[in-house]
Amino acid sequence: MPDRPHPLSPRYWAVHLLAVALLAAAVMLGVWQLDAWKTKRAASALDVTTAAAIPLSKALGPDDPFPAKYVGQPVTVAGRWLPVSTFVVSGRERGKVEGYWVVTPVAVDGTKSAIPVVRGWTASAGARPQAPSGTVTLKGWLQPAEGTGEVDEDTSDDVLPQLRIADALHFVHQDLYGGYVIAAATDAGLEKAELDQLPPAPRFSAIRNLFYAVEWWFFGGFVVFMWWRWLVDEVLRRDEDDVEE
Structure with missing residues (x-):
């Protein structure tokens, strides 16, 4: 065989x-x-982030929980800068360089609350430009407050490890919105901050x-x-x- x-x-x-x-x-x-x-x-x-801007009041109220459908929504904010309440958020990368977000709250017109506004990014917290003052009307992208659970190990400085509203209240002497805005236009001496959170895609x-x-x-x-x-x-x-x- x-x-x-x-x-x-x-x-x-x-x-x-x-x-x-x-x-x-x-x-x-x-x-x-x-x-x-x-x-x-x-x-x-990303389409949401390129939509027409709406007034902040139409997306989020001072005491409202953050609405998921408005993550990344362009909004307009009118109010008054609170320069003495400026703080920075560490651990923010831009082009693989770790730096800081520079945040100055804005007291929103017609309310008793303020909303944190990310004015831009800097590689050095000590080299950030002076915070603006006076009235302002700005455009930016609405973002929900962060809450990764990271602890602020040094509460004596103005550096936060995350943009958590409970931590930001240490710098502001009034109520804060349950979110923040990343400004579309940056100050001289700062680079544009990138959106950390984008809206979920349609199902x-x-x-x-x-x-x-x-x-x-x-x-x-x-x-x-x-x-x-x-x-x-x-x-x-x-x-x-x-x-x-």
């Missing part, structure tokens, strides 16, 4: 290579569609790309299944039949 070829013998290489090629293509196409889904969702989220944004990714991976699984069935039926089972004979 002649010896039957091994499943990895050269006569079967073409089938194995075809299976590998189809599987690799399915995986890569699935990853590509998944990346497209993520990219489109990110772009959809069904680019869902078709996600389905395509799943379909490609399902096809890859089908390729593996068919390859295994061929291996069992055409190679391994024939070997067993030859042994029985």
